[in-house]
Every structure is written in C-alpha cells, then in structure tokens.
Amino acid sequence: MSEALRTDLYQLTMMQAYWKSGHDPEATFDYFVRKIPSGSYLVTAGLSYVLDYIENLRFEDDDIEYLRTQGFDAEFLKHLRNFRFTGDILAMPEGSIAFPLEPIIRVTAPIMEAQLIETFLLNKMNFSTLIATKASRVVYAARGRSIAEFGLRRAQGDGHLEATRATYIGGCASTSNVLAGKKLGIPVSGTMAHSFVTSFDHEIESYRAYAEAFPKKCFLLIDTYNSIEGAKKAVIVGKELEKRGEKLMGVRLDSGDLAELSKHVRRILDDAGLGYVKIVASGDLNEWKIDELVNKGARIDLFGVGTELVTGRPTPALDGIYKLSDVVQHSRHMPKMKLSDDTIKATLPGKKRVWRIVEKGKFIKDVISLDEEHIYDALPLLEKIVEKGKVICNMPSLEEIRNNAGKNLSNLPDIYKKLDGAPVYPVEFSRELVELRERIIEKIRMEELS
C-alpha cells in the first residue's frame, strides 16, 4: 500500500501552491533534533522505513479521488497521479550516534517532493530514534544483565512493531511480542501471568502444570500472593524437575521491593541447591530504577521492561524536525533559515555535512560544515543512500543495524552515557557555516524585519 496520504494536509496544499505558482526549485531539507529528551546522545533508527516509503511513493486512484473531494485542483491532481520522488538523500546509517543540530538525513529534491515526504519521515524517524535511544540507556543501566522487552500491552497501538524493532536496535535481547518475532526475527521470551496462577485452586498446582508443559523452559511467577511463599513453592517444583533430570530455569518477581526480595529469594534458591535458577524482575522498570537496583546489589539476572521502553516515558516524542536549508534559484544556491521569535527555533542555513573526530576508537567531537568543505582527519557521517529517487545503498538487515548501533555505542565514551548529568558532547560549527549564518540573519533583518 502506498503511504502517500500519510502526510499533513498542508504538505499537499503547499504542493498545490508551489505547482500553481510555478515555484518548484530544488530544495534541501535537514532532519535533525533540537533537544534530546534524556541524556546526551541519540541512537538513530527508522531509516529503513523511509527508504521503503521513498521507493513505493505514489498516489493511487483512490488517494486522488479522496483529494478531489477535498477541493484540490483537477490539473494538480493529474500531476500528482504521476508523482515520483526523484531526489537525492544523504543520511547517517541506521544505528548511528547523533547529537543535537546534526543533520541525520539530508534531502535534496524539487521542493514539492521534498515537502511531501516530511511528515512520514518525521513520524518514523522521531519514534524509532526515540525508542532505540531509550533502549540503549536501559541496557546501559543493566550493566551486562539482559533486558527483555515486555511492552506490547502498553505500546501506542499499531506502533508496537516499530517500538519493538527499535528496542532491539538499542540493545534489548528479546521481546514478548510474538508478531515481532515472526515478522522481524527478534528472539521472543516470556514467563507466565498472575491469571495462570490464580486460575488453579492452588499456586503450586499452577507451577506443576507449567513445569509439565515446559520442563526445559520453565519460568515461574512467584509474586501472585506473596513472593517469599511463592519462592518456596518454586523450590519444591524445582526439586521435582531435578528428579526428572530437568532444571527449573527461573522465577519472576513483579512487585514489592525488588532489591530486597531478590536477595531473599536468591538465598532460598541457593540454600535449596538451586543456584542455577535465574531471577527475572519486572514491574514498571526504567533505566533509573534498574540502575538503583544494580547499585543496591539486587540479585536479578534479567530485567523485563515494558511501558517505559516502548513509549519512551517520561518523554514520548522526539522533537525531531525537518527544515529547509537551501534553495537553488536561477542556478544559484540560496541558503535558507528560520529565525523565529524563539531563538531555540532558529535553524542552520545551507547544504551541510557532519564529521566525526575519532581517536583510538573513541568519539572525540563532531563538526558540522558546509557541503563543499572537507574536515581533515574526520569521518564523514552522511552517506548517499538515494540518488535520483533510487535507493543505492545495500539495505542492512536488522541484525546488522543492531550490531552497528552496538559498535557505535561502545565507541561513545561512557561519560556521555551517564543517566543524568552527562556532559554535552562537543559539536562544533565550521567557521564557514558560522559566517554564512551571520550573513543570512543580517539579510533577513534587512529584508523582512524593517
């Protein structure tokens, strides 16, 4: 299905206005983020969706028919019927580390085309990048313990698959979401629900029934009535499994003081000779709570994280934006910027590139330059992925993207991964960019504000 109408109405009205006025210059837009919700860096994600979209972007008959009912011009709609994206796109590969103001994607195309794709690009990139970044923080907080994503029931509706995909890119080990397992090949994991326990006359009967069905993959939920009593019953069932030559895999805590309970349950298991049984913990966890649990010496082997991971709580949206930076008119580049009454909303003019200085495998600082500049001893971060409307890069697999993110995260110095109070990573503007910005601000002041 084409997603051409997955856009804001104003993209289409602006397109009609561009078309009617014969104003369709080549334009360059940058996708970038002004402010990072928590922490100092972003793990970029969502680019695969953008590439799929670009390749399949067209208006179907029923799209055109709908637009006709909304009063669009018949000639303009004829033009839309043959619409294709024909521009160039540079982007940081999916799974990159990015910082505020850096162009993550740079689109150059006739302005009607570049304008239309804004909304889809923002919708996909903002959400996937938000969640991949969040996941990387949760994984970092767990210091080597695994994170299982359990968020489907609290995910924002149909966004669940993208959410799960992004948590995997950010470093989560598995998901409870079976559809994500089937469609994306992500490992699936799960234990049991309280209803399973309460549906039986006695808690221990429920444990036996589960152990019978999954003797090799048995995790028992122990907090339905009382976690300590549950742990004691899990020991009984664990011993019964041993007699059959099997091993209980784990128990799950889902409420109460997880640090204290996990230590107590660990002792109960160890005292019974069940040192091999893992302890899983869940219950409204996030990076800060996990960090605190680890600091308190909680004996937890695996964390199940749901709501916060898939919604990005406390900040459920990334303020990524897509801003015009250059227009070519009469074969001349006209760098563009928004000034705004709020300084923070001003943008960087001109076609730009992003460079990274890396020393001994560690990221030191980035530089945003104009397109024609070359920053020596620095890695260019933007790669050309679409040329004249065709995707020219290899589409990496999800595993490759996840590995790329993991490698990049390991190259980012730990100081920038601090959950709170991480310093700002240095992102410099080249002198040419600074000078251009000053010239454009002056030009706007002269021409528009006097």
Place this chain on the structure above:
Amino acid sequence: MSEALRTDLYQLTMMQAYWKSGHDPEATFDYFVRKIPSGSYLVTAGLSYVLDYIENLRFEDDDIEYLRTQGFDAEFLKHLRNFRFTGDILAMPEGSIAFPLEPIIRVTAPIMEAQLIETFLLNKMNFSTLIATKASRVVYAARGRSIAEFGLRRAQGDGHLEATRATYIGGCASTSNVLAGKKLGIPVSGTMAHSFVTSFDHEIESYRAYAEAFPKKCFLLIDTYNSIEGAKKAVIVGKELEKRGEKLMGVRLDSGDLAELSKHVRRILDDAGLGYVKIVASGDLNEWKIDELVNKGARIDLFGVGTELVTGRPTPALDGIYKLSDVVQHSRHMPKMKLSDDTIKATLPGKKRVWRIVEKGKFIKDVISLDEEHIYDALPLLEKIVEKGKVICNMPSLEEIRNNAGKNLSNLPDIYKKLDGAPVYPVEFSRELVELRERIIEKIRMEELS
C-alpha cells in the same frame, strides 16, 4: 490479516500449559484501569478494534509454522489451527465515561481463549482510551474554541491513525492527517509550513502564492521571521484578496508569547478592517497551556495541538489491566483475585457489573456490584456485545461514538473536569462485593500464605 500473533509469548505458552494439563475452565476477566494519568475520569475508546479482532481471530498456516520453530507442541498447534473465540463479552459502549476499578470490558470464555486476547485488548483499549481522555481535556480547556489535531509527525509511528481517531472521539474538530481523513472520514485541516515561507525570496511572495492557490481557504503562517511583521504582510495580502472579492481566512502563530502576540495581531487585523480573519495558534500546546492562554484573554480562535494530544504526554500509557476474577470449576463459580505485595495491585474478585446513578441528567455516583445483584434506580453500564463468539451489537459509526462521548461528557458534572485537583468521583462497591473480597483474602491467607 489475522492478528493472532499480536500477543505476548506467555499467552501462548500458558495456553499450551492449560491445554496439556486439561485445565480449561470457563474464566472471567475484567479490563479496568487502576489509576487515571491526569484528571478524574476516562473516555473509553478502542472497543471497535477489539470487536473486529474477535470476529477475525484465527491462526493462519504461517502463524502455526512460526510457532513450530519456537518449540511449541505439534498437537497443541493442531488445536490452535482450529482456534476460534467462543465466549461472551460485556462492555461499556465506546465513548463511555469510566472511573478507576470499574470493569470497562468483561470477558467470559474458556480460559485459553480469554487469555489469548488479553494483549491485543490491552494494547488497543489502553492507547485509544488514553488519547480520547486527553483530547476531552484539551477540548474542555479551550472552552468552545476549536481544537485541530496536528500530531502525525510526533505520533508513535503506525499508532497515528488510532491516535487521530481517539482525538476525534474526545472532541477534536479536525486533523492534519490526510490518511485519517480518507480512511475514517475525519475533517482535515492545515495551513502552511515555515519552509513554504522561506523557500520564496520574500515572505510576502509566499503569501501571495498561497492566496493565489487557495483564495477561499487561505491561512498564512506569520511567525517565520517575526510575527508582527508577518501580520502586517498578511494584512496586505488580505486586502489584495478583498479586491478580488475573497477573504483571508486566518493567520497562524507558532512561537513566542502567544497571548500577547495574539492580542497584538488581533489589533493589527482589526485596525485594517480584517476583523473576520481568524487567529490560529500552535506550538507545543496542551490543556494547561490552552487554559492559561484563555485565562490571559488570548485572542485565539482555534488551537492546533500535536505532540501532547497524540502521545498523551506527560503520561504516554494508561495502566489498564485485564485480571482474572472468576473461574467455573465443577459447575461452581470460584471467585479469583490477585493479592500482591503491593496493595494497589490487588484486584476485585467475582463476575461483576457496573451501575450509574443519574439525577437530572447528571452523573452522581457509580456502584460496582456482583453479577447477580440489581442496583435500583441505576443504569447498568455493561452491555452484552459478543455472545458465543459472535458480535451481537450494532457497530456504531465513528460519528455516533463521538456523539456518545460528547453526550456523556456533558452529563459529567464540570467539577470532575477540572484540569488539576478534580475530586474523586464516587465509585462504591456493593456490600456483597466487599464481603466476597474479604472472604477471598481470608481464603488466600489460609491456603497460600501459611
């Protein structure tokens, strides 16, 4: 497409355990919310999705094949191949007002069936109810001014359509999301972007191009460089439109001090004889900011609200849960509840109903009773909508659902709609329910905790 695998893995492992142990009693689950994120009430939404799902729920060959690769039992998978939902569902109609702990949906079915549907039901109901409730607050804060939903670019990926649908149920007047217009029939609206303005050599040229393309539906964005200067240019173009017998419809502010700017811009427009031109405002708005703007006497006719509306920020997930309340064994009802180390996580046992006392068209209080009770002079809120797996209610249209929500909201006394500090709406438990709860807690203490 069947959504059978849109579930948590543990639902399927529990199903296999139920199936292997021959434990498949009739079970009743309640969907309810423990805590409302902001405010004192919920506007329920999402039920239409649940009904579609129930009617189409089956495991396709490729679903079964995927589960086989995950180690499920071959005989169990044969059983799944013929799986259908055969139970009964009672629910509050979509667009109802609900309060914490009240069953919004009550599912009674063989436990394997009732268990499987949990995740989908939670995913859909939690999100749509969250957003419809949020929207109703934003609409209330605007006191009669229209709310246009502009959230697509910040929506959580593919959740955007459900988000837009829920904002419409909650009372928003329109959306920028063209796909929602096409698929759901929601009115679409939009203005122009900063890029449209900056792409031209001069701001006023962009206004003229837009007015030329949309002489009857012309909204001009005036804050790209400076809102006051933008307003003056909008006046020029408004006058040019008048000469052609047309009227400028509106101007949009998107940054700065919206209260002060709107008053200043109103004066500029009025002084020029353009008293008919509307002022639209946008820019990270929410119910609190709109309330403040209205209190400050801002001259804003229409608010565009994006991020907060479609993500529910600051609380992007509703903690709605689905808990086992009753099991029939040997033809006897066995009421069930979760006790938990956290008292807040304990649940209400038994098959239940919800009643509402209404006086002079206003909601006074609700009562949660056991199924067999009748509360006199009260309206029953749960209606049977699925019987033996078949949907038996008429599926209301989106307009009907929106009207239902609007009617219910007008019957809810205003005191409960206060943005902050609204009192708790009285929800009582019948004496029989209280007594049952005490008996079950005592039984659990005796049997599981000693």
